[in-house]
Amino acid sequence: MEEKNITGEKDLFGFASFDKYESEHIAAPQYSYWKSVWRTFIKNKFTVAVAILMIVLVLFALIQPMFSGYDPLYAPNVTDESMRFVKPCKEHIFGTDNVGNEVFDVVWAGARNSIIISFVCTFINMIIGITIGAIWGFSKKMDKWMIEVYNIVSNVPFLLLAMILSYVLGAGMGTLIFVMCITDWIFVAYFIRTQVMIIRDREYNLASKCLGTSTWTMIKNNILPYLISVIMTYVARMIPSLISYEVFLSYMGLGLGVTKASLGRMISIYTSYMNGYPHLFWIPVIVLALLSVSLYIVGQKLADAADPRTHM
Amino acid sequence: MSNENREVILSIKHVDVTFDQGHKRKLVAVKDANFDIYKGETFALVGESGSGKTTLGRAIMRINPCSAGEIVFEGKRISGKISREEDRNVVRNIQMIFQDPAASLNERATIDYCVSEGLYNFHLYSSEEERIAKVDKALEDVGLLPEHKSRYPHEFSGGQRQRVGIARAMIMDPKFIVADEPISALDVSIRAQVLNLMNKLKAERNLTYLFIAHDLSVVRFIADRIAVIHHGEIVEIAESETLFKYPIHPYTTALLSTVPMPDPLVEKNRKHIVYDPNQLDQSGEERQMRELRPGHFVHCTSKEFAEYEEKIAKMEQDRN
Numbered sequence: 306m307e308e309k310n311i312t313g314e315k316d317l318f319g320f321a322s323f324d325k326y327e328s329e330h331i332a333a334p335q336y337s338y339w340k341s342v343w344r345t346f347i348k349n350k351f352t353v354a355v356a357i358l359m360i361v362l363v364l365f366a367l368i369q370p371m372f373s374g375y376d377p378l379y380a381p382n383v384t385d386e387s388m389r390f391v392k393p394c395k396e397h398i399f400g401t402d403n404v405g406n407e408v409f410d411v412v413w414a415g416a417r418n419s420i421i422i423s424f425v426c427t428f429i430n431m432i433i434g435i436t437i438g439a440i441w442g443f444s445k446k447m448d449k450w451m452i453e454v455y456n457i458v459s460n461v462p463f464l465l466l467a468m469i470l471s472y473v474l475g476a477g478m479g480t481l482i483f484v485m486c487i488t489d490w491i492f493v494a495y496f497i498r499t500q501v502m503i504i505r506d507r508e509y510n511l512a513s514k515c516l517g518t519s520t521w522t523m524i525k526n527n528i529l530p531y532l533i534s535v536i537m538t539y540v541a542r543m544i545p546s547l548i549s550y551e552v553f554l555s556y557m558g559l560g561l562g563v564t565k566a567s568l569g570r571m572i573s574i575y576t577s578y579m580n581g582y583p584h585l586f587w588i589p590v591i592v593l594a595l596l597s598v599s600l601y602i603v604g605q606k607l608a609d610a611a612d613p614r615t616h617m
Numbered sequence: 618m619s620n621e622n623r624e625v626i627l628s629i630k631h632v633d634v635t636f637d638q639g640h641k642r643k644l645v646a647v648k649d650a651n652f653d654i655y656k657g658e659t660f661a662l663v664g665e666s667g668s669g670k671t672t673l674g675r676a677i678m679r680i681n682p683c684s685a686g687e688i689v690f691e692g693k694r695i696s697g698k699i700s701r702e703e704d705r706n707v708v709r710n711i712q713m714i715f716q717d718p719a720a721s722l723n724e725r726a727t728i729d730y731c732v733s734e735g736l737y738n739f740h741l742y743s744s745e746e747e748r749i750a751k752v753d754k755a756l757e758d759v760g761l762l763p764e765h766k767s768r769y770p771h772e773f774s775g776g777q778r779q780r781v782g783i784a785r786a787m788i789m790d791p792k793f794i795v796a797d798e799p800i801s802a803l804d805v806s807i808r809a810q811v812l813n814l815m816n817k818l819k820a821e822r823n824l825t826y827l828f829i830a831h832d833l834s835v836v837r838f839i840a841d842r843i844a845v846i847h848h849g850e851i852v853e854i855a856e857s858e859t860l861f862k863y864p865i866h867p868y869t870t871a872l873l874s875t876v877p878m879p880d881p882l883v884e885k886n887r888k889h890i891v892y893d894p895n896q897l898d899q900s901g902e903e904r905q906m907r908e909l910r911p912g913h914f915v916h917c918t919s920k921e922f923a924e925y926e927e928k929i930a931k932m933e934q935d936r937n
């Protein structure tokens with residue numbers, strides 16, 4: 306329509322075209338879950354610093370013993386009086402102990418075993434716990450008897466079980482891992498069961514059911530992605546607590562045998578020299594504390610970052 | 618339109634839904650629901666909150682089991698235990714649109730997954746390209762863009778999310794759709810858009826809707842027939858216009874009197890009728906659905922039926 310206005314010129318205004326799809330367009334950049342987790346995680350400088358400390362400690366503990374070749378049964382300097390109880394100095398960074406071994410080597414070899422045990426145990430506990438917990442949360446039939454199993458297993462005194470098993474099976478890495486996995490998974494399973502029950506009946510799960518989705522697919526795609534954050538929190542608590550447990554059991558003489566380096570046993574031996582040579586006690590304890598705390602903090606921060614509510 | 622000649626797609630036969638509250642206490646959410654839904658119509662279920670309308674819709678979706686009676690879809694019983702094959706057939710043919718689009722979409726899945734979930738479950742595609750084509754088509758049908766596939770539900774507006782919910786149901790090519798208050802969680806400005814979309818899809822695909830709502834003005838716009846439900850009991854079923862012209866049951870009249878009018882003068886003079894179940898016949902006679910006029914059923918005793926007969930005759934006279 307070409308209407309003339311008063312001045313006789315063509316109208317400066319025309320009809321704009323309307324694109325119905327333009328209004329549906331989303332201008333925000335593409336959202337990616339894991340990228341957002343990463344971005345949130347590295348935003349905090351303190352977290353990054355602790356994460357670097359953690360990575361350095363863990364890598365050092367895993368790699369250093371390969372070079373030092375420390376063996377608790379082998380003490381080459383045991384006859385050399387001058388090599389015993391040397392205070393930390395340039396040649397001996399952490400000093401030497403009662404049999405003339407470098408505390409530096411002892412600590413890292415012990416930390417290595419603690420880390421390996423706690424990581425392996427956490428992994429096993431999580432895999433078993435999450436799998437069983439997810440089914441447990443869905444199945445009402447299973448819930449009836451699993452809750453009884455839980456009541457029984459969770460009431461077994463852990464220390465007693467650890468003692469009996471280590472006497473029966475003999476001390477060693479395998480036994481320790483077995484002891485720390487045999488009952489612990491049920492706590493993970495119980496925790497996951499409760500979480501699954503909370504979100505099981507949410508409307509989007511009903512919607513999936515109406516679309517004919519199987520329980521397994523629902524666990525995989527609807528439930529577990531929501532639990533990433535709480536599972537990470539759990540892992541962040543579990544790894545340091547298992548390191549402490551390994552140290553505790555070894556300290557009690559129930560953990561690793563004498564053939565394996567262990568932070569717990571070292572601390573227990575060094576405690577007797579605490580008055581004269583406090584560095585023997587404090588160095589392994591501080592390394593243990595730094596390791597536990599940094600693992601815990603990084604895990605917690607990762608769990609926070611994994612919660613999409615923090616992404617906006 | 619005479620109802621006898623029409624094909625029944627779904628019939629609800631004396632269905633009860635009860636919830637066990639433990640200690641032998643039972644909550645009867647739906648009592649003796651009994652009606653047919655014809656192919657190609659929009660059947661609305663209206664009632665106040667807590668009246669059992671959603672429960673009945675969910676009983677059809679088999680989320681809530683029926684404690685008595687049966688639900689028959691295309692001549693086959695679908696309530697209770699059915700074979701796996703029939704179960705899959707029912708899932709494909711009966712789909713649901715949920716009330717709250719924010720709660721009914723998986724927040725951790727992309728729109729691509731949300732929409733193709735049904736396709737994955739039933740392997741309704743022969744190749745990945747076909748699946749993508751189907752998803753694109755389903756999104757296009759509801760006015761969304763293919764580029765939305767990689768997005769997550771929280772990035773969408775309420776109306777867009779509800780359209781994703783509709784696309785997810787439509788991709789299964791169902792015959793019957795239970796729409797559980799599909800627009801009550803939406804902004805007023807986009808309600809019409811979703812309703813029009815539903816009507817458009819119905820016309821294109823010859824769908825049948827069970828439309829659950831509490832908003833009577835919406836129901837009048839979309840429904841062919843209306844059932845009014847109160848405390849789990851269906852009190853009146855009639856064709857849409859008949860119900861609005863000749864509401865018989867006291868509860869229906871009370872419900873209709875609550876519809877707000879956009880005219881302030883009319884609104885000022887509007888008389889609220891409060892429903893009082895005590896004014897019903899207290900003789901203790903079992904109530905049942907009785908046909909007052911062809912296609913117009915009321916839940917009443919024989920004494921009430923006579924009263925209603927008088928009332929409707931008077932109303933018809935006044936109209937003429």
